[in-house]
Amino acid sequence: MSGAKVLVVDAGGRGNAIAHAFARSEAVGTVYVAPGNAGSEMMDKCRLATVDGKVPKSIPDLLKFAQKESIDLTFVGPEGYLSEGIVNAFEADGQRIVGPKKEAAILEGSKCYTKDLLKSLRVPVPPCRNFSDPSEAKEYAREIFAEDPRNGAVIKADGLAAGKGSIVCFSQEEALSTIERIMVSPRLFGRAGERIEIEKRLQGRELMFFALSDGRTVLPLESALDYKRAFAPDEKVAVRLFNKLSGNPNIDNNPNTGGMGGFSPHPWLDEELTDRIMKRIAVPTVRGFKDATGHEYVGVIYFGLMISEEREPYVLEINVRLGDPEAEVILPRLKTDFYQLSSAVLDGRLDRVKLEWSKEHCLGVCAVSGRAIKPLSSGGGERPGYPGEHYTNMPISGLEKVDPDVLVYHNGTALGNDAQEKRRLFTTGGRVLTLVAHGRSLGEARTRAYENIKRIRFNGMRYRKDIGQDYV
Ligand code: GLY
Numbered sequence: 273m274s275g276a277k278v279l280v281v282d283a284g285g286r287g288n289a290i291a292h293a294f295a296r297s298e299a300v301g302t303v304y305v306a307p308g309n310a311g312s313e314m315m316d317k318c319r320l321a322t323v324d325g326k327v328p329k330s331i332p333d334l335l336k337f338a339q340k341e342s343i344d345l346t347f348v349g350p351e352g353y354l355s356e357g358i359v360n361a362f363e364a365d366g367q368r369i370v371g372p373k374k375e376a377a378i379l380e381g382s383k384c385y386t387k388d389l390l391k392s393l394r395v396p397v398p399p400c401r402n403f404s405d406p407s408e409a410k411e412y413a414r415e416i417f418a419e420d421p422r423n424g425a426v427i428k429a430d431g432l433a434a435g436k437g438s439i440v441c442f443s444q445e446e447a448l449s450t451i452e453r454i455m456v457s458p459r460l461f462g463r464a465g466e467r468i469e470i471e472k473r474l475q476g477r478e479l480m481f482f483a484l485s486d487g488r489t490v491l492p493l494e495s496a497l498d499y500k501r502a503f504a505p506d507e508k509v510a511v512r513l514f515n516k517l518s519g520n521p522n523i524d525n526n527p528n529t530g531g532m533g534g535f536s537p538h539p540w541l542d543e544e545l546t547d548r549i550m551k552r553i554a555v556p557t558v559r560g561f562k563d564a565t566g567h568e569y570v571g572v573i574y575f576g577l578m579i580s581e582e583r584e585p586y587v588l589e590i591n592v593r594l595g596d597p598e599a600e601v602i603l604p605r606l607k608t609d610f611y612q613l614s615s616a617v618l619d620g621r622l623d624r625v626k627l628e629w630s631k632e633h634c635l636g637v638c639a640v641s642g643r644a645i646k647p648l649s650s651g652g653g654e655r656p657g658y659p660g661e662h663y664t665n666m667p668i669s670g671l672e673k674v675d676p677d678v679l680v681y682h683n684g685t686a687l688g689n690d691a692q693e694k695r696r697l698f699t700t701g702g703r704v705l706t707l708v709a710h711g712r713s714l715g716e717a718r719t720r721a722y723e724n725i726k727r728i729r730f731n732g733m734r735y736r737k738d739i740g741q742d743y744v
Pocket of ligand 1 (some may be wrong): 595
């Protein structure tokens with residue numbers, strides 16, 4: 273096939289959505305995805321990358337694949353590869369690759385470093401301090417609750433912890449026990465929790481804000497409203513059952529996940545707030561990082577923000593990538609050619625780009641591996657489901673009944689043979705599929721998403737029923 277060859281490095285639904293965005297470019301002939309999943313092969317022009325029948329996973333193997341296939345452009349999804357230096361390794365070989373280098377990926381890789389940097393740049397952050405001594409950390413937590421027992425504290429492991437390293441505590445007791453569990457025993461996040469950052473929980477509304485940088489120019493991307501809690505607010509019984517089965521002491525805590533769905537455009541991120549975030553946060557961070565370290569920030573930058581009642585933004589965290597499942601509802605709305613846009617990032621030409629977005633609404637619902645019982649004959653028992661322990665390797669059915677213009681991005685699936693030697697799709701993770709419907713209104717997108725997701729089935733399948741509900 274003629275046209276450019278692209279490699280997308282990602283294993284999840286975000287990788288499916290990035291690959292799909294590249295595949296829509298007329299300049300692109302083939303999109304390879306690695307490590308990928310079964311969904312990586314289901315879109316036009318897209319296929320799994322393989323070398324000698326195996327999917328490349330390590331940075332050296334991915335580089336060998338790029339060399340062998342003469343890949344024109346590589347785009348990296350997850351933070352792990354970026355922190356390990358995939359961009360440094362590819363660039364050293366002369367490859368064109370979009371993403372921040374290892375030196376810049378520290379903005380996600382170390383929460384303590386980032387908060388210190390932002391404070392030095394006068395970029396607004398909540399009151400916060402870093403600790404490597406658990407006794408000093410506990411003292412600070414006591415101070416937060418002594419000031420006002422209604423305060424909350426957010427305790428964050430310094431290093432990468434698969435998106436689970438940030439714990440919101442609503443009482444002093446909970447905060448002290450969280451510090452103990454991260455830093456002393458059982459060391460919940462291993463070495464990532466040797467240092468921690470503690471911040472006072474701010475009141476306001478959380479906002480995920482995405483921008484694209486070529487090192488000099490920073491362009492805002494459109495955003496999505498996401499749903500992080502595992503259960504809808506009215507699912508109190510399910511929350512209790514989840515915590516009981518998980519052995520969690522806080523029985524009413526609705527657990528955080530990587531995301532259960534979302535929609536785009538964002539309902540209250542308007543032009544004025546976008547400008548304010550760009551001026552106060554995004555541009556000073558990218559420029560200040562260059563001035564402080566000598567390293568340019570190139571790629572997607574994703575700010576987790578708290579917006580106060582006065583509409584002032586504060587940075588809670590920085591991620592060095594697109595969000596998952598945010599990418600699944602944002603990228604289908606991008607009308608600008610994604611290959612040309614990625615090339616502009618690499619060539620330092622973002623100042624000449626004007627992004628175009630569809631006015632349509634996209635709403636995504638994640639189907640996850642929920643509470644399930646497996647027969648004792650197969651080593652069974654009841655598991656609470658994502659984001660706790662869950663079963664995988666469950667056959668999935670009904671995808672063929674989904675309307676052709678509804679997108680199904682795969683988060684955790686693989687093809688395999690069932691007991692009758694029939695080729696089928698199986699679950700491989702906590703988040704399994706993100707179904708994305710579009711519509712002229714949010715209501716239309718929502719109705720179509722929920723009509724279609726009902727047609728898909730697997731043992732233990734669960735999804736939130738309230739995505740977008742309060743905004744239609
Ligand atoms: N959806 C949250 C994240 O990607 O970090």
